[in-house]
Amino acid sequence: MSNMIDILQKRRSIRLFSDKPVDAKQLEKLQQALLRAPTSRGKNPWQFIRVDDRNLLEKISMAKAHGSAFLAGAAVAYIICGDETVSDVWIEDCSIAAISLQYAAHDLGLGSCWAQIRLREHNDNQSAEEYLRTLLTIPEQMRILSIIGIGRPAEEKPGHPAEQLPKDRIHINSY
Ligand SMILES: Cc1cc2nc3c(=O)[nH]c(=O)nc-3n(C[C@H](O)[C@H](O)[C@H](O)COP(=O)(O)O)c2cc1C
Structure with missing residues (x-):
């Protein structure tokens, strides 16, 4: 089985982390996963902020009332930003970079989870965006x-079993 298929089968959102830091080699590979992500017309409209300062991680975990608290326990967090004046499809480009980062993290034996910021208060x-804009300039x-x-x-979750996948979402030749 290819490594990528294995990653797809086993990846889960991980929100509990140990105190052990992520090492420099892993950070380099994570960075490459972000910067190798494909973008529309090769415009690379993204910018990424790596946060590893405990005090700042605590503050970004308060970006929303619900769904961001887990960030306080992360070893590192990446704020995924996109320049809407550079690309009209910055959301797609940033989403692809973000999931590439998550798959790379899994491949490195790390856990990860997405905290939604756009359209959240x-x-x-x-807004959660305004809160972070001020905090991180x-x-x-x-x-x-x-x-x-x-x-x-610091938690174990099995991959989603193949038999539980919503196969009725796949349509052949017409909806
Ligand atoms: C666009 C998007 C937004 C998400 N937002 C949050 C969030 O704000 N907080 C959170 O804890 N998880 C968030 N998640 C993680 C989902 O809850 C998780 O992927 C989903 O429940 C499926 O679980 P799995 O990733 O373990 O397969 C988000 C995932 C996606 C793709």
Whole structure:
């Protein structure tokens, strides 16, 4: 079985991490996964912020009331940003980079999870994007898609069994 098929079969969202840091070689490979991601017309509209400062990880974990708390325990998190003035399909380009990062993390024996930021609220008065823009001094034209939290897994989850996949979502030749 190819390594990629194995990754696809076994990857799960991991939200609990051990205290052990991610090493420099792993960080280099994660970085390459981001920067090798394909983009529409090769425009590379993305920018990535790697956060490994514990105090900052704590703060970004508060980006939303629900669904981002796990980032406080991550060894490292990548803020996935896209320049909407560079590409009208920055969301697609950033999503591909983000999932490439998650698959690479799994391949390196690390766990990861996506925290949605675009279209999500920090509180009644501020979007999650605005909260992070201020915290991390992100320029106005940069949109923030998501944050991928990564670390050494402290929980085990089996891959989704093949027989439980929603096969009725696949249509042949017509819907
Ligand atoms: C676009 C997108 C947004 C997501 N947002 C969050 C989130 O904000 N917080 C979170 O804990 N998980 C988030 N997830 C992870 C999903 O909850 C998870 O992928 C899904 O439940 C399937 O589980 P699995 O990844 O273990 O197969 C998101 C995943 C995607 C693809």
